[in-house]
Amino acid sequence: MGGKLGLRLTGWVLGTLTLVFLAYQWLPIFTLALLSFSGPTGGTTFPMNGTSFHWYEELWRASVMNDFKPPLLRSTLLAIACSATTIVLSVMAAQAMRGRFRGNGWFFYLMLLGLMAPGILVGFGFAIMMRLLGVELSWDTTTFLVQVSWTLPFGFLTMLAVFNRFDARIEEAALTLGASRLTAFRRITLPLVLPGVIGAGLFGFSLSYDEYARSMFTTGPELTLPLAVMAQLDRQLTPEIYAVGTATTFFSLIAITLFTVAFWAMRRSTAVRRS
């Protein structure tokens, strides 16, 4: 039948396109990783002139100028702080939405605005505001404030989705049995939505760790990792940048894996308890 043949043909064409795009998306990342292991005389592209850990050693021994260890520490601390703040505020905000307080529609749009507003505008505007207020820019104060405004909406939407699928009858049972609202929330609701909380935390961590535009305007002289990478790129392109890129990508993949493992563990434990 002609139609069947046509359908299979479409399948093949679309499948090929998908695989080609996957290669297109992954090849640069693999190339970056591969080139970071090039020999001491290797340039920023092929040939690699041998394989070595030279550029990683350079990275480790770095001078003050291009030392990536302090920025890495700052970015990690910042990401953890953003993650924790996002978790607390987004759970509160999503719980508030369940109460359908007056003006909850506006509140929802306010959060969406944080999601839509581009980093360059928020960062720039916030920098001007700080200058007007005479506040010194610093990675652990101003950058933190701005980054949470970016991670919070993601956590909020995650928690909204989780609460939407939440079976409120379980809470009802607890309340009928005489638990106070606070106890019911702490003992029943929170453990059940914990996988979602982990998801919100992952958003907080990952978005903050990788953020560039917002940090650029609001960080003082002590740079975060993406800023340090970009500054180094402006100075000189060496395989060292590839080594940093590979290392930080690897690091964030580990963080994501940890979060994912925690997520599955939580979900399994709640699923078991439910059955």
Added chain:
Amino acid sequence: MSTIRPRSAAGYWLALPAAAWMLAVVVVPIVLLVWVSFWGGRAFSTASPLTFDNYARFFANQTYLKLVLGTIVHTATLMVLTGVLGYCIAYFLVMKVRSPGWRLALFLAFIIPFWTSTLIRAIAWVPFLGVNGVINQTLMFAGATQSPIEAFLYSHTGITMAQVSLYTMMAAGPVVYMLNSIPPQLREAAMTLKAPPFVVFRRIVFPLTLPGVVIGQVLVFLNVMSDFATVATIGGNKHALLSNLVLLFYEGSQIRAASVVAVLLMLCMLAGVVVALRVVDIRRLGA
């Protein structure tokens, strides 16, 4: 009954920290930007008189106007490219991949780069695009060209190539979601009524996924409009979009000019979102 009493004061108290945070860090600074863009004089002070001079100066400059046009054309190109590519990929993933294992594997292969730094992924394109880059080496090895093509790094083509790889998943994601929510019975019914596959797609599947397409396009639009980092990494200093201009003025301490460009950028984005909302009602999506 739930752990929060409907319409109680507790809701306000719980929402207050998040709302205050967003107001102080997102809304107030953006309003401030608009205000600063009207400042006259030279000093950085709130006492500056308000004028339209900053805007007049911007619009009097042909180069800047061309840049606005160039940004819009560039963004539109990317929306078309990522839209078509993203739809094809989403359709394949949802409709054509039958085995759950394969589907998960492909899904992960697409989603993992998304969780890593966009900046690093943009930098990863640099060794590909240079005069001695991977693309040129491959082309010369294959005998397609004799001398390297200089059109990739520090060029518009290179920026577009990198951004397609960065943003296609944003266009595909919402479509995947919408395709998944189409009940299979709808397509079966159409096919039972002897509609050819393409008609089923055009009359049933595509209209149902349209909201996903629009949302994906909005995401790509907003991100490409404000993505100065990729342009700076791959375009060097030779190419700029509107968002790079903000940075350029900011680094030159021309706060007023930077604010003007920022406000124009914001207006472009608002216009885009409003047009998109006319096509699709976002609030009806959840239902």
